Amino acid sequence: MDFSYIRKQFPILDQKVNGKDLVYLDSAATSQKPLAVIDALSKYYREYNSNVHRGVHTLGTKATDGYEGAREKVRRFINASSTEEVIFTRGATTALNIVALSYARANLKPGDEIVITHMEHHANVIPWQQAAKATGAQLKYIPLQEDGTISLEDAENTITGNTKIVSVMQVSNVLGSINPVKELAAIAHKNGAIMAVDGAQSTPHMKVDVQDLDCDFFAFSAHKMCGPTGTGVLYGKKALLENMEPAEFGGEMIDFVGLYESTWKELPWKFEAGTPIIAGAIGLGAAIDFLEEVGLDNILEHEHKLAAYAMEKMSEVEGLTIYGPKERAGLVTFNIEDVHPHDVATVLDAEGIAVRAGHHCAQPLMKWLNVSSTARASFYLYNTEEDVDQLVSGLIKTKEYFTNVF
Structure with a gap:
């Protein structure tokens, strides 16, 4: 696979930052967008911008076809059994909140348990904290191994007959850990919980493959996979979604409105209140087309090689600590001794290198790591070994700068 050709599909990468060629290593926060997605969004707004479902005119029909066509692309992409199980949201955060609001609060009671892990993004912590407070349920955590992975034995000991919900990220945005969510789903279901x-x-x-994982709900965002911001997906098993009340009301999700009672549309529109995310869905559909053309297996192999190469090269920088397991997804989170992560990111930015610094919306994990913040370099299909070399060179300059100054 010629990833140098793929890189040329991302026009934003062809620029200089602070006089240096841009090295973008922050895709875990948001990915860049290929021309195919930019053009799809532009075409929608230039040629058939219209609301969906309600109109019978030509532009409305084209917009509806584009929007619902994107839903079918998502269904195929994650192997949902039906488009009724694919709900467009504002992002993964909104999707997880829908589950916490519409499912958890209706099904939990005092004495029930919600099980998550210390590595979760805040979007998979706070909704469950609030659901527990509202229902009297207890929030529990599967402990982490020393390298930041999950032991299935620990999961078996944490998930009990009182557990009603297990919610875990498939890949850690800090550690790069790839979690055994299929096995966790089996443990959850054995105990009568949903996953x-x-x-x-x-x-x-x-x-x-949501059917192979046998998860009950699955959330993701478009903007991390070459699609637009403000767009995401909630997958849910049809039987669960049918028995859930909507989290928002009005507009698109309405069937009939009376003075004192109203009824909702069928799935999936029951959960899509107001004018839906039309352009975002169409852009996500274009992103899926692009990623499938490249091949997810090719992307995964490319990123694993980059992560391994980065860990090898970065480990040669004196005083640098890398967090997380050896086998990981395409990101490396690290600290340099006696240099604050924000200072690291600032010096790297002067070299044209974009990395993330902070707590990465994972403050419980920062506490577990016994740090206040970290720096993170995250890779995607447009990154190269040369980008890693530039990063390492920038880290050496950073260390030298702070050694000489202080």
Whole structure:
């Protein structure tokens, strides 16, 4: 696979930042967009911008076809059994909140348990904290191994007959850990619980088959997989979604409105209140086409090689600590001794290198790591070994700068 050709499909990468060629290593926060997605969004707004479902005119029909066509692309991409199980949302955060609001609060009671892990993104922590407070349920955590992975034995000991919900990210946005969500779903179901998966960091990089995982809910965002911001997906098993009340009301999700009672549309529109995310869905559909053309297996192999190469080269930088397991997804989170992560990111930016610094919306994990923040370099299909070399060179300059200054 010629990944140098793929890189040329991303026009934003062809620029200089602070006089240096841009090296973009922040795709775990948001990915860049290929021309195919940019053109699809532009075409929608230039040629057939219209609301969907309600109109019978030509533009409305084209917009509806584009929007619902994107839903079918998502269904195929994650292997959902029906488009009724594919709900467009504002992102993975919104999707997880829908589960916590519409499912958890209606089904939990005092004495029930919600099980997550210390590595979760805040979007997969706070909704469950709030659901527990509202229902009297207890929030529990599967402990992490020393390298930041999950032991199935620990999961078996944490998930009990009182557990009603297990919610775990498939890939950690900090550690790069790839979690055994299929096995966790089996443990959850054995104990009578449902399994929700935060797929924000996995869906852009590897094949996802929700039926094979046997998860009950699965959430992901378009903007991390070459698609537009403000767009995401909630997958849910049809039987569960049918018995859930909507989290938002009005507009598109309405069937009939009376003075004192109203009824909702059937799935999936029951959960899509107001004017839906039309352009975002069409852009996501174009992103899926692009990723499938490249091949998810090719992307995963490319990123694993980059991550291994990065860990090898970065380990040669004196005083640099890398967090997480050896076998990981395409990101490396690290700290340099006696240099604050924000200072690392600032010096790297002066070299044209974009990395993320902070707590990465994972403060419980930062506490577990016994740090306040870290720096993170994350890779995607447009990155190369040369980008890693530039990163390592920038890290050496960073260390030298702070050694000489202080």
